[in-house]
Amino acid sequence: xxxxxxxxxxxxxxxxxxxxxxxxxxxxxxxxxxxxxxxxxxxxxxxxxxxxxxxxxxxxxxxxxxxxxxxxxxxxxxxxxxxxxxxxxxxxxxxxxxxxxxxxxxxxxxxxxxxxxxxxxxxxxxxxxxxxxxxxxxxxxxxxxxxxxxxxxxxxxxxxxxxxxxxxxxxxxxxxxxxxxxxxxxxxxxxxxxxxxxxxxxxxxxxxxxxxxxxxxxxxxxxxxxxxxxxxxxxxxxxxxxxxxxxxxxxxxxxxxxxxxxxxxxxxxxxxxxxxxxx
Numbered sequence: 001x002x003x004x005x006x007x008x009x010x011x012x013x014x015x016x017x018x019x020x021x022x023x024x025x026x027x028x029x030x031x032x033x034x035x036x037x038x039x040x041x042x043x044x045x046x047x048x049x050x051x052x053x054x055x056x057x058x059x060x061x062x063x064x065x066x067x068x069x070x071x072x073x074x075x076x077x078x079x080x081x082x083x084x085x086x087x088x089x090x091x092x093x094x095x096x097x098x099x100x101x102x103x104x105x106x107x108x109x110x111x112x113x114x115x116x117x118x119x120x121x122x123x124x125x126x127x128x129x130x131x132x133x134x135x136x137x138x139x140x141x142x143x144x145x146x147x148x149x150x151x152x153x154x155x156x157x158x159x160x161x162x163x164x165x166x167x168x169x170x171x172x173x174x175x176x177x178x179x180x181x182x183x184x185x186x187x188x189x190x191x192x193x194x195x196x197x198x199x200x201x202x203x204x205x206x207x208x209x210x211x212x213x214x215x216x217x218x219x220x221x222x223x224x225x226x227x228x229x230x231x232x233x234x235x236x237x238x239x240x241x242x243x244x245x246x247x248x249x250x251x252x253x254x255x256x257x258x259x260x261x262x263x264x265x266x267x268x269x270x271x272x273x274x275x276x277x278x279x
Contacts, residue, residue: 004032005170010117012037013174016075018164023114025170031081032170035106035114038121039161040066049156051130051141053087054099056155058126062103062164081167085128090142090152095133103166104128108142108150110165115148122146124153125161 007013007022014020019037026032046056053059071077080102087096090108105128111118124145131140131152140152143160153160201209 001173002176003170004168004172004174005030007032007174007176009114011176013176015079015168015172015174016070017073018070019177020174021117021119023117026167027170030170031083031167033114033165033167035118035165036163037119039123039125039163041162042123042159043162044158045126045141045155045160047156049139049154051138051155052096052133053085053104053128053130054096056128058162059099059101059104059128062105062162063101066164067103076169076172079169079172081169083167087128087130089130089132091132093130093133096130099128103164105163106144106165111144111150120146120148121161121163123161124151125163 002013004013004022005025005027007025009022009024011022012019013022013034018040020034021037022032022034024033041061043058043061045051045058048055048057050056067080070080082100082102083104084098084100085104086098086107086109088094088107088109089096105126106114106118108127108129111127124143127142127144127150129142131137131142139154139156141155143151143153145151201212204212
């Protein structure tokens with residue numbers, strides 16, 4: 001499990017039984033804009049063939065039964081934040097104004113903005129952008145084709161994909177696919193060592209940090225150099241005696257000398273020798 005705020009744009013995660021993709025993390029407001037990785041169902045934009053999102057049947061479905069299913073699957077109702085969608089038509093008409101929802105669809109503007117992070121799917125999907133607000137053409141809605149281009153179609157077409165878009169509280173924990181398989185032990189060790197070193201450093205005056213860290217780096221270098229010399233001597237001895245075998249000593253930066261416990265101990269020792277603990 002990872003905090004949603006830590007995921008970068010384009011990252012996949014699972015929440016409420018649906019796989020999502022992060023489009024943007026708004027750290028200032030503690031919200032992440034996410035879209036489903038694939039259509040969650042196929043439906044008409046509006047059963048009455050209206051291209052006004054505010055009155056559409058798909059809006060009712062997403063903010064009613066679909067949201068309920070997410071919550072039943074374990075999603076926190078409070079995680080879904082209300083946000084405002086711009087309903088400006090493709091021709092620039094603004095008659096429909098805006099709409100506030102917990103779950104909506106992409107506008108064609110948002111599609112263009114985040115296209116690089118939106119996984120392509122082999123079917124056509126709705127946006128919430130009307131082609132125009134003119135009454136004589138008020139049945140046409142913008143959609144995204146399987147090729148990725150933007151098109152228009154009748155709102156009552158019932159076979160287009162629906163990909164919900166929402167803002168989630170970025171403090172929630174989400175499941176990242178293949179998290180264990182994709183884990184990087186070296187990166188985890190580096191992070192652990194970094195945290196441990198910072199904890200030790202914070203116990204001492206900051207004016208000794210630089211000298212202490214420099215001394216630690218020098219000691220690590222010497223330890224690695226000594227290990228290489230020992231290994232070379234052992235290899236030479238085996239060659240002279242014709243004895244096969246592995247080195248009995250091999251200490252490298254990525255081995256014992258780089259373990260968090262070793263580095264932390266060395267930092268503490270060096271700080272003690274360079275100024276003492278802060279009272």
